Structure formats: C-alpha cells, structure tokens
Amino acid sequence: MSERSGHLLIVDDDPDIRTAGQLLLKRHLAKITTTGDPCQLPQLLAEHDFDAILLDMNFSPGESDGAQGFYWLKKILSQDPQAVVIMITAHSGVNIAVEAMKLGATDFIAKPWQNEKVVATLSAALKLRASQKQTQTLRQANQLLSDTNRTSALLGASPAMQQVMGLVARAAPTDANVLILGENGTGKELVARQLHAQSLRKDQVFMAIDLGAVAETLFESELFGHRKGAFTGAQEDRLGKLLAANGGTLFLDEVGNLPLHLQAKLLTVLEQRRVTPLGANQSQPFDVRVIAATNLPPAQLRDETRFRQDLLFRLNTVELQLPPLRERGQDIALIARHYARVYAQKYHQAPREFSPQALAAITHYRWPGNVRALRHAIERAVILSQTPEFEVADFPLDMPPEQTYAGASASRELPEDLNLVRQEQRIIQTALKKHGYNISHAAKELGLTRAALYRRMEKHGL
Template identity: 55%
Template sequence: MTKDAEFKLAVVVDDDEDILVAARLLLRGLFREVVTLSRPDDAVALLAQRQPDVLLLDANFARGATDAAEGLGLLARLLAADPQLIVVMITAHAGVNVAVEAMKRGATDFVSKPWSNERLISTMRTAAALSGSRRTVAPPRGSAAVNAQASGETPLIGSAPSMARVHSLIARAGPTDANVLVLGDNGTGKELVARDLHRHSLRAGKPMITVDLGAISTELIDSELFGHMKGAFTDARADRIGRIQAADGGTLFLDEIGNLPLALQPKLLTVLEQRVVTPVGANRAVAVNIRVIAATNMTPEMLRDPRHFRQDLLFRLNTVEIDLPTLRERRGDIPSLIDHYLALYASRYKREVPALTAGALDALVAHDWPGNVRALRHAIERAVILSSDQPLTPADFALAPATRHIASEAVVSGRTEDLNLDRVERRLVEEALRKHAYNISAAAGELGLSRAALYRRMEKHGL
C-alpha cells in the first residue's frame, strides 16, 4: 500500500495473470491500494464491502471469446450494485465497436490491449478524479433523493428560493435539446445538475458521457475529446474513439469547460455548429448527434473575456444558463442537508444516526462554507466517524473560524508571522484561486502543482 498515492483504491478484473501483475505494478504509484481479481463474481462481491475509485474491467473472460458479452454483462451487474461506480473497460486491440458499446452501457472510458503505460495511467487518473467528483454530488442509495430520482423528480436537495429557480430551469430546459451552461463555485453540485438535465431529457435512455477537463492534461485533451487515428502521433497504436463520438445520441457533459485551451475551442465550436467531429489524424469528419451541458467555476467576467474564452463558443454553450447558489446563500437548506448526510454516513459506517446539540446546528448554519456542500459533507462524515454516544457539538465539526480569519488577514496584510504550515498552505491556495478567478489550471500553475494536487489541497482545506 502506497501512502503518498493520489487515490485510494483501484480494482482490476481480468482472467490473464500477466495483465493483473502488469496493472498492479503500473498503478501502485497512482493508487494506495490495487486489488486484482481473476473471477467476475469476485468483483460483484467486493462491491458489497469496498468502494473503489476506479474498476478496470476486461471485456472477455472465456478462452477465445471476442464478443465482449461476458464483460458487458458484468458491467451491467456492477453498475446495478453501485450506479456511481467508475468503470474503465479493457478491449482487444482496435476493439472500437466494443468500446463504444461499453461506454453506451455506462463505462467511463476504455483502454486497448496492448496498452500504452502512459495512456493507462492518464486514463485511470482522469477516471479516479471523476469518481471523486461524482460521489461528492451523487445521492446515496436508498435515500429520499434516490427515491425521488427513480420517480423522475430532481434529486437536488434544497427548497430555498435560489434553488427553486434552479429546479424550475432544469424542469423547463431538461426536455429540450438546448445546450446548457452551469455556473457555480466548487462543491455546489454542478455535475448533479447536469445529470438531472439528462434525466429529464428525451435522451435519458442514451449515455451521458462526462469529461472533466480539469483532470486531463492539456496535451491529451485533443485526443480525449475528439479521438485519434492509429499513427496520428507517438503511442497512437490503435484508433481511439473520442468522448464526443461516444456520446452520440446522448448527452456530453464538459465539466471545468474553462480549462479547455483556446487553441482547441474552435474545434469544439465546429462540433456544435456542424454536428461533426474529426479525430486527430483523420481525413473525414464523423456526424454526431449530441446535447452539450458544460460547467465551470469561472466568473461570468472571465468567461466573457475573449483572452480566456471565445465568445462565439460561449454563445453556443449558454443557450440556457443555470447559476448555482453557494451554500451560504441558502442557509435555510443546511438543516435538510445535515439530516441527509448524517443518515448517509451513519448507514455507511454502521452507526446510529447521531443527534446534534442546538449549538452544533446553529454553528453549522452560521458557517460560511467556502467549500459549499462538499465541505459540509466532509465535516459531517468526519463527525460521524469520530462520534460517540453523545450528541454532536460544534467542536465535533472542526469548523475552525479562527483559522479562516487568520488566513484572510494574512492575505490582506501580507504578514508572515503565522508559520503554521496548514494555515500558510490554505492561505496560499486561497490567494492563488482568487488571483486567477478560480481558474484551476492557472492557479495550479502559479502554485507549481498539478491540477489533481491542487484539487486535493482544496478538498483538504474545504475550499
């Protein structure tokens, strides 16, 4: 087990022992734990006990099989057991048709045998980052939100006037094919809005393909979005379908759209205007039928600055614009969210649902929550894990208002007397984020970090 790895758990399911050994050795620097399984049934059993960041699944198990029937069947069983599971499919060389079918059935991505080590690591890193995002905003199984979701209602929790406007826009825009731009701070639930829009659409029976542009290296975005042909560049050993083509007939969700390089924005504009996509190295365009939902934490001012974002592309993306409120702007929803996450984590950790003191509830409602629902969720999870049989008090939630005040003062005054490493790190991350209007790529570059490393620090400090 590697303590310093970026992510917690990867599971690899393949009947080839050589593949399992190679994957375990390659991924152990990225994941703290890599579990390898050779029997499909063992993967289903594992999900009852563990929650992987990513599951890497072979398409064929029976000797000589090439139709991927067993792998696709197992994919369906795994997603039935955990609808939020992130699955990357392993296909045979040039198995593009199998890859497309797997993604239509819920797989997040695929890699082809024999794989490029760099491509596998990049794919698994992107998938793991998506897993963290999806589980942050997804409602727990068995919750009222899931019941609402199953009946076609929106699973977003909140009845404040600002959330009522969000519900109304989802209900009206969902059934159309209009492109939607979702704006909001980190942790407000932009992916959840995207999933509700897809669920309300006429494309609900088709795939929703998610691309987290903040988690993909700039050099790989072109290939990830548009696909590539064999030999288009070094390590392009087989044709690869892009996420845009994989979403054909369904919805393409472009998260962190503000991280799309200016050089690639005209190419996406062509897709939206002409409904065709041209893979890297291809001579012919391929027709696609997609609905695009994009999301960003960039401010409207930055989005409307042509130095950061093409205005003709913005015009195509924001036919409908949904602006998610911060948690401090809808404090009246905090008690409902608290009840929701207390029940979720008590169930997950096999505890009784803890009670709150009046002081704890008041403190949670009064807190500013710079990390929004994500930060509230993490605070409640920690409190449940460490809870005893006594009601939870403000101290159980580690809100640390004094820390926040010290960091803010230090940014304004430039003082450096406070040498506490955690507070200094938080101050520097906050300062970089504000300086670059929460553009993750720019802030990460300023700090000398990768985007994934910056996301981890934002999670750590509730930003």
C-alpha cells in the same frame, strides 16, 4: 487490427472454409472457435462472449436462397441484440447478403474471399464491438452512479434553489444546450446529472469530462479520439468522448479553463456535429446533448480575451446560476441532516442529531468550499465524533472572530500554529479567494498543476 485481440466464431458447414479462416486470422485474434453445425449456436452464445461471428448463408447442399442464414441471423440477434455478425456468401449471393444486413448483419464477405478484404472487414467489426462494449460499460457505470447519487439529491428549500430546480425541470426534457455557472462545490455536476436523468436521453450514456484536468496536448485525443499510430504513444485506437457519448449527454466541466485555441476546435466540432479522430481520414457524425459548467464569474466569461463569445452562444441556450451555500443558509441544516443520515448508513452507525450549538456553527459558517466542503465535514464528523450528538468540536471550521455564533466557544488556533496540513489548507483557501476561485490562476500562484490543486482541494474538502 490489434495484435491477437478478440474472440471470433466461424459458423460454416465447409471444413475448408473453417480451416482457411483459422489459418488466416489466428495471427490477429486471441481465440477462434469454429462449428459446422449452426444448431450449436444457442449453446455457444450462452457460454462465450464473441466479438464477431462469421456466419454462412447456406448450410444444406443445393441451397442458395439464404433462408438458413436469415433464420440463424435472427436467432443470434434475438439472443444477443448487440452481436456483430458478418455473413459469408457466394459472389452470386451478394443481393441476399445485403438483405441480411437490413435484418441486422454488420457486413458480408463474398467467397472465394480475398484475404485482405476479410482482415479489413473483421478489423472494422472488432472496432464496432469494442465501441459497443465501452458504451455498455459506460451505461452500467452511469446507472451505478445514478443509484449512488440518489443519496446526493439536489437539496434546498430556499428561493434560490427552488428557482434552479424550476429551470432544471423546464430545460431537462428539451435538447437545448445548458451552461451551469457557480463556484466550486455548488453542485454543478449534480445539476448536470439531474438534467440528464429528466431528459429524453436518460437511458443513454452520461459522459463527464473535466477539461480543467486535461492537458492541452491530450485535448483532441480525449474528446475526438485517435487511431493507432496517430502520435507517439498511440498504441491502439481510442474512442473519443464525443463518440462514446453518442445518443446521450456530454458534460464538459470547467469549460472556462479551456485555452482560446482549443475553444475554437471545440466550437467547430459542435457546429458541424461531426468529429474526425486524430489519424483518421473521415469524419463521423455524432448526436449528443452538451451540458457545460464553469466557475468563471459571468463578467470574465463574457470577456472576449478569456472566452470565445460564439462558443458561449453555442453553449448557453439555457444558463443556470447556482448560488453559493453562504447565500442559502436556510438550506444548510437540511443538507447537513441528509448527509449525516447517508454517512451513518454507509459506516453502519446509528443516526445522530446536531446540538443547537453545532447547528448554529455550521449554519453561520461561510463554507468557501460550498456543499462539497459541508459534505466532507459531515462525513468526517460521522467517522470521528464519539458523542451522542454532533458538537461544535466535531467541525473545525476555523472561523475568524467576526463570524462567531451564539453559544459557541471563541477560542481559535494560535497564529504560531505550524501544523502543515492546516497551513496547506489555509494557503490554498487564500489563493482561491484571491483569484476568485479561478483554478488556473490559483494553481499558477501556488506552483501547482490544475490537477494537483484539484487533488489538494478534494483532500481538504474545499
């Protein structure tokens, strides 16, 4: 049990039990509240967020059938369905306590109790409550993201996008694992969220983890979790992503960047559907739907020296290939107008249209950063443009001469331009193109970590 964490409520009509509980547990809990009158429970539950409740089974002299304990247990769970309730019973009432657990109690303690048993039982209860709170927080965050992402709908009328939407609609209601392929910025996470939102797990957690940004040494801790003291720096128990997403969807982004030896560990866990946190002795079952994504080209993904084929077969029950924006030019105007409205509302501005020249410019641009880059360009234009409608000058697209468009100025940055921000953007673009948008290889050539490269790509809208 972590030092002095959590709020405990002890409900027992015996003052000696309440005092003994306080003396035993005060070193382990931040706060302990006691009451000898269970009628105070509704008010106490309304005023406090208890991490665990110790509840006696009998409150009247001569009572031993546990009826009062059952009654108040039901009252507690009707007010807080996630409440962690530990029943207190005499040794002769163990069968009654087991019945209480069938009604929703978490555990029981027989009195006269053993101190070690009480501490161990309460420790497990506090861990359960912490897990519940983390899951609830994730659900709320996912709902917030879902509300926010309504402005980031999967847009496109092109045949390529209509095909993607059709596959999403057919695959979403199933529990099949899905592998999403596509360049950076094509909307892989957005598709993953659409799959979750249209699935039978839509009311459960959507957990996303960017494997390209997770250090190899932290992979098992992040995904599987760890126990306090499992390694240097493990100051407390940590719930891994697999268990945190239990019942919901786990999105493994940039799975193609995972080294082969870690791919083997991921495969084992997915096959067994059980995970053992670092420092733990027992494995735990989990139930998640796995959606994975990578920017690796299919040829590299099917290269056994780059990616385990048995893991690939585990992940790609359904495979979705997202087209780059340059292959769906007819969708650019639709996407641009959508985000122009979104950002106008966000920054409290009147909606604006695009001049014909500006619309031609963004339509003919190849958008190496795909939809993400287009979105950032629109947001920048909304913030900085001072004209009644968006003009070509609001979009510094830096196109080479062969990508000029009718009616637009052909002026370009001079070769001797020494602006550091623009030079950094060009260098990053060059490295990404050279390595086929493989983040690991581009980062290595640039002398950066993957995480640092991701930050710079985000900065420049790539």
